[in-house]
Amino acid sequence: MTPAAENEIVLNLFKECDALLQGHFKLTSGKHSEWYFEKIRLIEKPAALEKIVDLLAAKIRREVPDFEYVVSPAYGAIAIGFLAALKLGKKFAFTSRAVIVEDILTTGGSIQEVLACLREHQVAVAGIYVLVDRSAGSVPIEGKSVGSLLALKVEAFEPDVCPFCAKGLSITKPGASDKKG
Numbered sequence: 001m002t003p004a005a006e007n008e009i010v011l012n013l014f015k016e017c018d019a020l021l022q023g024h025f026k027l028t029s030g031k032h033s034e035w036y037f038e039k040i041r042l043i044e045k046p047a048a049l050e051k052i053v054d055l056l057a058a059k060i061r062r063e064v065p066d067f068e069y070v071v072s073p074a075y076g077a078i079a080i081g082f083l084a085a086l087k088l089g090k091k092f093a094f095t096s097r098a099v100i101v102e103d104i105l106t107t108g109g110s111i112q113e114v115l116a117c118l119r120e121h122q123v124a125v126a127g128i129y130v131l132v133d134r135s136a137g138s139v140p141i142e143g144k145s146v147g148s149l150l151a152l153k154v155e156a157f158e159p160d161v162c163p164f165c166a167k168g169l170s171i172t173k174p175g176a177s178d179k180k181g
């Protein structure tokens, strides 16, 4: 499968989950953005999530031949890491050699915490994989490259230069309201 074809499939699966929302959103940073990932939606539709994780597992299988465990940050990515471990025939916890699986990479903070934890337990990291890299490769994690199913640089704007504010579009603060799922 070409990367573009894979991107298209992944995008459609995220839309199928209602996990990728298009509109005008106020991010935690205070910036405004056209796109928002509603991570919690991923685990609400296990059948769609399974298809996404199948693609991720296939990628990991191709790229990392030798590891024992899949490790994920709490809490959102646990279901995803567990499912990936199941598909890859690996254990899900800590040991000497592991692959980290996360849902969405934005700042890399959760992955840094897992890396610190693994270092404390003398666990070597064989690879870091995310479903969506919102930094599109711009967040380096301790010099390790991050594999993603979908690299999507999401532009975020300060309110005074936001093109959607300029158009007078109403804004959604994700998490502040219980939107349709």
Ligand SMILES: [Zn+2]
Binding pocket: 024, 032, 033, 159, 162, 163, 164, 165, 166, 171
């Ligand atoms: Zn705006």
